[in-house]
Amino acid sequence: MFKRTSYIVIFLLLLIQLISSLPRSSSSDSVDSILNEITTITPSAGENALPSGHNSFEEAIRKDLINYVNFELQQTNQIAKDVLADPSVYSIDSEVMQKELSLLRKFVTDSKEALNRVLPAEQLGSNTFFLFVIDKKIALKGFNRLRFFEFKQHIPEKQLIWDALKKHGWLEYHEEVNKKSDEYSLYMVDKFEKYVKTxxxxxxxxxxxxxxxxxxxxxxxxxxxxxxxxxxxxxxxxxxxxx
Incomplete structure (x- = not known):
């Protein structure tokens, strides 16, 4: 089931596509090296000041966007773990099923790592913020691929996975994500209304x-x-x- 695509999803998908198209290298300028530094930054004196042009409105909506993405990661991580704990998904012993289960296990690991990433406050107004959000959304790609299971005729293995996803909250999760997307838009308005008065x-x-x-x-x-x-x-x- 798909509702209208939210601006949030469009924006993040565009950013993911942009980053994915960039050359990947082992240099210190690569996306991976920048992201790896996120949890190890120790600001020197004066670096806690927000960058020029940063304001309370921008800070609030960026923090809430992180909360939105973390919600997606938390919910999908739990659904994936519940599916892996369901005996029904082991009723077919085949190479295809083993591959699907392996991908789910990888997602559980990747999503947990993405959830554990914390952005230092002094980085909230920098370009690192966008890389930080993209990193989390890339982890979600490992789960979002499963949404296509709803609309295709499946081999038995994938049908079994889809049935387990529905059993463990897939449809309810998507309803909640759409709801939170709308709430985020309204939240921005409330924050701007207070900000504009200043x-x-x-x-x-x-x-x-x-x-x-x-x-x-x-x-x-x-x-x-x-x-x-x-x-x-x-x-x-x-x-x-x-x-």
Missing amino acids: LSAAEKEKDKDMKDMMAAWNAYTKHERGMDKTAFGQRLFQINWKL
């Missing part, structure tokens, strides 16, 4: 992004057609993540 007239015009957000805000507060709270939240998401 801005001077000059700050509201400081750059193109701010001007675009204020234009959308004015349309929302004037109840212009097609700009309800959800639509405004989606527009804020587009502007902040450059969609």
Whole structure:
């Protein structure tokens, strides 16, 4: 079952595709080396200050995006573990089934590692934030491939996996993800409403992004057609993540 694709999913998939297309090397500039440094950064004096242009609104929506992705990882990790603990998935002993079970075990390991990654507060406003989120979403690809099991005629092994996924909460998980996606859009609006009250007239015009957000805000507060709270939240998401 698919609902409309959320802006969050579109954004993260685009970023994953971008990173996947980059050359992978063993140099210190590679994505892997940057991500490996995330949990070992020790800021020196003055580095805890947020980067120029960073604000409470941006910080709040970035933190909540991390919470959203962590929710996906937590839920899918548990579903995968429940499927692996279900005796029914071992009723077929074949090479295909062993491969599927092996991929599920790998996902349990990868998703746990991704969940354990913590982004230092001083990195929240940097480009490392995007790599951090991408790293978590890449781990989810190991589970999201299973969504296609719902729409295809399957060999017995894959049908068995699909039945176990449904039994252990797959459908309920996707309903909750869609709900949280909508909640995230509304959360952005609530945070922006508080943030905009702190801005001077000059700050509201400081750059193109701010001007675009204020234009959308004015349309929302004037109840212009097609700009309800959800639509405004989606527009804020587009502007902040450059969609």
